[in-house]
Amino acid sequence: MKFTLRQLQVFLATAHHENISRAAASLNMSQSAASGALKEFESLYDVRLFERAGKRLKLNELGRQLWPRVESLLEQANELESDLNRHHDLGRLKVGATLTIGNYLAVGFMARYMAEQPGARVKLEVANTRAIADRVLAFDLDLGMIEGEINHPDLELVRWRSDDLVAFCAPEHPLAGRNQLSDADLLEQDWIVREPGSGTRQTFERGMHGLLTDLRITLELEHTEAIKRAVEAGLGISCLSRVSLQEAFRRGTLIPLAIPQRDFSREFYFVLHKQKYRSPGIQRWLELCRNFPDQTAPDKVSH
Incomplete structure (x- = not known):
């Protein structure tokens, strides 16, 4: 194996930020070190992964194909490191939720999840369906919980509960x-x-x-x-x-x-990237949400 995990981290950060300076800052590296790591990664295989337009670096077709695979590989590497450091910790989870779910349901799930797993951390982002789907698509969120239906070839929509x-x-x-x-x-x-x-x-x-x-x-x-x-x-x-x-x-x-x-x-759905690694934390969150009691059923009003 010729590439290093650090080179993959630089590639991924550059794909997210589209700028080598911001990518370097996010990894606590100097700009020259990050630029060198990216150039070395491309040189190892005699490929170009980005189109350079001024200060912006946009993924080309090959780079877009590699992105989800690199994301998945680094996710597994991070989980391995977490397991080695803390045995089997579900770790950090980045969840997106639409406003109704985020404001009225998600806090209960977070409390249950964190009570089960001492030391686990959950970051919750609340936005509308379109914004959450975009964040999952960009690998900025591990999963989304949405109220609307979306269609994208890279996203998997999983039915959750009725509303x-x-x-x-x-x-x-x-x-x-x-x-x-x-x-x-x-x-x-x-x-x-x-x-x-x-x-x-x-x-x-x-x-x-x-x-x-x-x-x-x-x-x-x-x-x-x-x-x-x-x-x-x-x-x-x-x-x-x-x-x-x-x-x-x-x-x-x-x-x-x-x-x-x-x-x-209507239905509430989970939305996940098809090519994202499903960590134990993601699997447990999905299971917990599915088994959480429906608090609205007793009070339904016919209409």
């Missing part, structure tokens, strides 16, 4: 006392919705098929809690995941609205 959206209003809203709403009722309301790119918005638009272009969408907000506060303030009605509304429904600060003719059911 549904619920329309709701403030207790003082004229619709609060209605048994159910017609499509005509929906068209007369001011709607407050999540931003494009979110899984919740994707499900809402699918559920409102045929009405979407005529709905009065007055506000688009990126945060679930901001939408709930806006509805409480009487600015309109909305439609969010049941997971995010359970406590407000119990307190009576928000009122569910029944729309039986509209289907707002």
